[in-house]
Amino acid sequence: MIEPIDLELIITVQEGLPITSRPYALIAEQLNLDEAEVIARLSKLKQQGLIKRLGVIVKHRRLGYQSNAMVVFNIPDALINQMGQRISQFQFINLCYQRPRHGEQWPYNLFCMIHGKSREKVLQQLSYLIESCALENYAHDILFSRRCFKQRGALYFPSGSGFSHENRD
């Protein structure tokens, strides 16, 4: 369970860290803690994995990554972990997950995201991936995104219904 003080800390930092010389001191002041305790608690949350990452979240479209594709493969179950680990090493692979198949409607079980600056570039990267990992014999598909209808931030509380950014593109 998450300790009450940690929960308060999470609520305070979820929208962003203060951009000021002593950010953790400022947070501490808001919570009536001292700076050292805030640092210790955040370090602990990071170590436990509750905080996956601390840093900047970019708007990839604003960085010129206009072509975003979900690339999916049907990999035999016995090979999925090996292939997943291998594919995730490529620089242009931004997310990589095993997910369930849905019969003939959806025969794919390995999902990756490629964020590219053009459609051609993404297709080249996919060809390179297939060739490098000898994936020619496995069914695959590429689903470019056409429109983004909704993309909201990662607020956990107080509405509580918002989590992180997995699978966004």
Added chain:
Amino acid sequence: MDEIDRVIINTLQEGFPICASPYKKVAETLNISEQALIERLQTLLDSGILSRFGPLFHAEQMGGALTLAAVKAPKDSYDTIAKIINAFPEVAHNYAREHALNMWFVLATETPEQIQQVISQIEVQTGLTVYNMPKIQEYFVGLKLEA
């Protein structure tokens, strides 16, 4: 955005220190002043190139649940379906994609049980089958888009 901004973005995608003067520490490795880093970071956030600066939480460890789901929305009712789905606060993002399964969205809920409840409600309201594709395994990638 200049070269220094690019280096700042790339560096801060890798992580941010948890210590008393974290900006100073990062600035030193970048050979710029702490003040310059703070100003540039603020400008990048204000201009919308960065969507956020802070922690990314692990949903499941927070007690919550996430899933990726898709529907086959008929062309003539596509926008109506999108509106219905996006009205759910649990829908974190939603994308049109080129496939028979042409609408893909992420659900984020406070508890694992709520995922199925929301899916059932979406099925009732849209009359469509929702294909639920929760992650079975995540393979680590360095989440980084070079600026």
